[in-house]
Amino acid sequence: MLTPLMPSASSATVPIDILRFNTCGSVDDGKSTLIGRLLFDSKSIMEDQLAALERSADITGNGQINLANLTDGLRAEREQGITIDVAYRYFATPRRKFIIADTPGHIQYTRNMVTGASSANLSIVLIDARTGVIEQSRRHTALAGLLRIPHLVVAINKMDLVGWSEARFNEIRAEFEEFLPRLDIQDVKFIPLSALNGDNVVERSPHTPWYAGPPLLDHLETVHIASDWNLNGFRFPVQWVNRPHNPTNQTFHDFRGVSGQIAGGIVRTGQKLIALPAGVVTTVRQIWTYDGPVAEAFCPQSVTLVLDDDIDLSRGSMLVGTDHLPGTSRNLVAEICWMHPVALRRGKKYLLKHTTQTVPVVVTEILHKLNIATLDPEPEPAELAMNDLGEIRLQAAQPLYFDGYTTNRLTGSFILIEPGTNATVAAGLLAPPSEVIKPEIGDYAI
Amino acid sequence: MKSYHLDHLQHLETEAIHILREVAGEFERPALLFSGGKDSICLLRLAEKAFRPSDLPTPLLNIDTGHHFPELNEFRDQRAQELGAKLIIRTVEAAIAQGLAQPVPGEISRNRLQIPTLLAAIEEFRFDCCIGGARRDEEKARAKERFFSFRDRFGQWDPKNQRPEIWNLYNGRLNPGENMRVFPLSNWTEMDVWEYIQREQLAVPSIYFSHQRACVRRSGQWLPVNQLTPPTAREEVRNLVVRVRTIGDIMSTGCVESTATTVADIITEIAAARITERGSRADDKTSEAAMEDRKKAGYF
Structure with a gap:
């Protein structure tokens, strides 16, 4: 994608930061339409892309341009009207560069969501104003919380279909706020919008005089992205x-x-x-x-x-x-997202990739599984199935040097790989270590 | 107080260097695809940044369709020599002669024939990983691509079943015969590439800059006059001041009218552009899924 809004004279000299965000929602919540709208209204869509859209509109859309076709890049996606895999989009305004990960909301959603969200500064959860908060919305929000994405936008979409009702907006907001305190998310913003018609996406909507906040793009351009990087322990x-x-x-x-x-x-x-x-x-x-x-x-x-x-x-x-020392242990406790059709069970062996090393591990215990409906942990489940979130204990063949995920995303995270198929089966977030390293060196005392 | 801040190009740079070093750390026999085009020029500079003062741990590989712009091949050879890198060239011509690639009667473009030529080169040198300069912003099917893109033993890409890619942890594990395609520039846009060329003061082939060229108008594009597809009696040959924005085969690469003679001019031009880069590539216009189909079959 090109960047027509960037002032050409300064584009090469002014340091611009990048906001990475992902969008998640269920099928038909209008994610792809929202991204299409953001690109369209911020003039990031080029003439030949528009021409391609119009060509496909003549064939399949009864002459209506389908903004979702901008992101649904695979043939099967256009045919079925769904998004299958994470799609990345790029656009820029004079204030920021943006990397969007469009994460589909159906089968394999956890794995796609984790793929799209792990490096995000901000996550947009889409809610259909007619249906309100559903299990998927909770799951996505729980994942955003688990991955410690600092900023969350709850985009309440299709407001035109509920008559731009402030009462409905407040109702959904209250439903959301009921479970938010249980998740570790610092900054949450609720925005009423219609992606299809463009209300409150780039331009402020005339239909929501009761909404005092900014349109979505305004918020994306100005949200303060605190450094994701840990500058304390080397x-x-x-x-x-x-x-x-x-x-x-x-x-x-x-x-x-x-x-x-x-x-x-x-x-x-x-x-x-x-x-x-x-x-x-x-x-x-x-x-x-x-x-x-x-x-x-x-x-x-x-x-x-x-x-x-x-x-x-x-x-x-x-x-x-020599200060802020990492922890070390062969015994690890981690929250994981399970992403494979074959469930995780106690006693199974995997390869764990942490920073630049890969070590064999065995699952010694499944501590709990998160109940998405209540956000309560269910102790000692028999297994973790695809898309489940839970906490496990692992024993590694050799000690790892690590930090808790909340201290350092890069030294506190890992993936599990199934030997043989080489499939990536889980994303893991390490709990803070119970003991730090104790170097025993002559001229060096802790 | 000192600010520990990286701008967008520095962010993209460190991400790409990390990926290149992961390749060096995890693969036995990687190759770096180098065409002499602007994206692979950036890729080479990033490889220098990742591996110097050592030699590049990968040879350079180019699949030559035989329909390349001569300026591009000259640049490719010269750059490889400057770097002291090993350059492997496999030609579609030879692949056809050896029966590895079969042209369809009447098919002039060699685009499709690059696929069996590339797969044969991978087999010949037992490459387990090919590093390419593809970017996600180029095309819709590319937008779905991972940094580490797994290919089965037939070179096929299965977009519905890609490995999840989380944080900066890439799963490069393969079974024999399988292959990885790695794209360190995934998150770069056309603008980022030119800004990086400017910042690093990288040389690029002359055809990216404005020059005089005989062109004919075909399917809404200015195509360079060439021997493979000579102008018909009804076509008017125009002598225009043009440049190329993206380089494919000489017969499918459209020229854009431009007076840009410096990298800074190009950046200004792109900032104001209203057409995407690939809008000037006839090979992508065949259908909405043209790129997806080629990628599934093993394309770059």
Whole structure:
């Protein structure tokens, strides 16, 4: 998608931030229509896309342009009028760049929602004003809460079909607010709109004089996105050992660095770091980048660290700062979203990918399953089926170095992979560790 | 107070470098698809940023249809040489000669024939991963693509059954014969690509800039006059000042009238554009699902 609203003269120089958001709702709540409307009204739709829409309108839509066809990119989606897989859309206004993950609301919804929402700053839950809050709305909101998405917009759609009734809007809002306190979401905004007609999407609607808040796009442009990145404890999972074999430039003959993306905190030249799992302390000699060495680097930058000591480091190792130490254990407690047709049971073995390492694990206990209707935990279920949320205990073949998900999304998350099929079967969020690492090194005391 | 802030290009850059290093860490025999086009030029710079001062851990692979713009191939060869990278070229011509690809009688475009040529190259070199410069904003079917896009042993993409992709944890595990396509530029837009080219001062093939070219009007587009599809008696050949926005085969790449002679001019032009980049590619106009069908069969 192009960005016609961006002022061309300044576009290359002014730093613009990116808001990532996802939309979720049930079938026919009008998600795709809402995104189509956002793109259309913000003039992010190009003439040839409009021409393609008009071509398909002549064939299938009795001459009516279907905004949902802008996002439903697969043939089966257009034929069935549904969205099958997460679709990503891009648009920009002079104030922000946007990445939209359009997540379908039917089968495989949890897996699609988690895929679309895991990196989002904001989540839009669509509600059909005629039907109100349904189980899907609760499930989506619960997932947004679980994934700690900082901002939530409850878009009450199809308000035109309930006569723009303020009473109906308040009724749905009250229903929602009943279970919201049980979820960890800091900022919630309710917006009455009609995606089909464009009311309160980009332009303020004349039909809702009783609504004092902003239209949706206004809110998306101005919502304050607090940094998702943890700048406290330094975390550097090693992705790749950078060691030139036959460098053309002889100054790199003895170069040995470790490359990775900083997953938390800040690193400076001369700083002491602990290498895990060895538990050895070393010092940063240089922070190497293609554009030259830098004095400091921070999360989520990608850098190559050159260290004073030639210590054992390879993919899966982690360098950490000497304060805000991570936890370590072979025994893990995690909330998970189960995403596979074959249910999770106690005693099953999987591969767990955490940062840059993959280790075998066994499920030792299913602690509870979340009842979506009541949002209460049901203790000791026999299994977790597809789309279930629950808490489990795992034992890993070797200790993990990790943080709680609420402290650091990148070092507190994992996926489970089924050996053999290699299917990604679960997304996991680690509970805070019960003990932190205790490096036992001569010149270093905690 | 110091602000620890990355702008949008720096965000996209660190995301792409992370993905490239995950490929180096998780695959045995990756290849990087390099055509010499603007997206793969960015991809190469990102690979340099990910792996220097070491050599690139992947060879460069290009599937040459034989209908490429000569400027593009010259640029491709020169860039590979500058980087000291290994460049593997497999041609549709040779694939046809070896019976790996069968042209349909009367079919002039080599677009479809790239698929068996690519799959044969993957088999020949036992590549387990191909890194490509495709972006989600290019096309509707691409918008559904994951960063790590799994292909079965027939090279097929199953859009209904993709692996969930959560946080920055990519599942690169494969069984023998299977293949991964990885797209580090997934979240980049056409504008981001040009802004990055400007920031990094990257060289691009001359045909992206305004030049004089003989064109004919076909299906609402200015197509470059070429030997494969010569102008008919009724077509008027016009000498225009044009540039290309996206590069495909010489016979399906439309030229846009433009006076943009610098990257900054191009950025200004794109900001004001009212047509998408792929609007000038005849191969995507065949039907609404043209790209989806090619991707399912193993296209890039």
